Amino acid sequence: MIDALRGAAIVWMTMFHFCFDLNHAGFIRQNFYADPFWTWQRTAIVSLFLFCAGMGQSAAVAQEQSWARFWRRWSQVAACALLVTLGSLWMFPQSFIYFGVLHGMALMLLLLRWVAPWARRNLPIVIGIGVLLIASKFLAQQSIFPAAATELLNQRGLNWLGLISRKPNTEDYVPLVPWLGLVLWGFAAGTWLEQHRPDVLNIRLNRGFTPLTVLGRWSLSYYMLHQPVLITGVMLASWLAR
Numbered sequence: 001m002i003d004a005l006r007g008a009a010i011v012w013m014t015m016f017h018f019c020f021d022l023n024h025a026g027f028i029r030q031n032f033y034a035d036p037f038w039t040w041q042r043t044a045i046v047s048l049f050l051f052c053a054g055m056g057q058s059a060a061v062a063q064e065q066s067w068a069r070f071w072r073r074w075s076q077v078a079a080c081a082l083l084v085t086l087g088s089l090w091m092f093p094q095s096f097i098y099f100g101v102l103h104g105m106a107l108m109l110l111l112l113r114w115v116a117p118w119a120r121r122n123l124p125i126v127i128g129i130g131v132l133l134i135a136s137k138f139l140a141q142q143s144i145f146p147a148a149a150t151e152l153l154n155q156r157g158l159n160w161l162g163l164i165s166r167k168p169n170t171e172d173y174v175p176l177v178p179w180l181g182l183v184l185w186g187f188a189a190g191t192w193l194e195q196h197r198p199d200v201l202n203i204r205l206n207r208g209f210t211p212l213t214v215l216g217r218w219s220l221s222y223y224m225l226h227q228p229v230l231i232t233g234v235m236l237a238s239w240l241a242r
Helices: 002-025 036-062 067-091 101-121 123-141 147-154 176-196 207-217 219-241
Strands: none
Touching: 002 036, 002 207, 002 219, 036 101, 036 176, 067 101, 067 219, 101 123, 101 176, 123 176, 207 219
16 A cells, blocks of 8 residues: 555656656746645655655564665665766756755655654654644744844755755755654554554555556656656657757
C-alpha cells in the first residue's frame, strides 16, 4: 500500500514536471512560482512523498531493518541530492537547488531513524510535534523574531531550517519546517496501523495497481531519471517545431 501511494505521487509529480518543462521551453505560459493552481499542487505532491517516507520508516523499524541497510539506502538518497544540486547548478545557476526534497529527506530520515524507538512509544507526542512544526512555518512568516535574527535565518546557511520570512531563490526548497511534520505524521500513521490495523497495511491490492507499486519501489531511480528524459523530449520537440 505504501509503495502504491508513493507511485501515485510519482505519477502526479511527472505530470507536474512535464508542464513545468513545457512552460520553460515556451510551449505554455504559466506562473509556477505564484499561481495557486501550481503552488498548491507542488505542496500536495511533496506532502504525499514525505508522508510516505515516514510510513516507510515505520515499516522498516517494525521489520527491524538493520542500520547497515539504512545507511546503504541513505547514502543513495544523499548522493542523488548532490547530483540534483550539480545538475540544477548547470541549468539554473541563479536559482540552483541546494536544499530540495532529496536534501530535506536525507536529513529528516536520519533524524527520524535516531528517535524511532522513542517515537513508537509516544505517538501522541510525535503527532503534536508535527503540528508544532507545521504551525511554526506560519509563525515565522509573521516575523516573530527580532529583525537581526529574521535576517540571519533567511540566509542560505540557516534557511534549511525553514524559519524564514521570505522564500529563497531556488528551484526546489524543502526545509525542516514544516516538512519534518509530514514525515512524523507518516511515521505515526504507519506505526499506529501496524500496531492496531495491520490488515490495512497488508491489504492485497488489485493487479491494476501493480504499475504504481513498481514505481513506488523504484521511486529514487525514477525520480533521478524522469526529468532528464522529459527535458530531452521537450527540447527535441522545441527543435523540431522551429
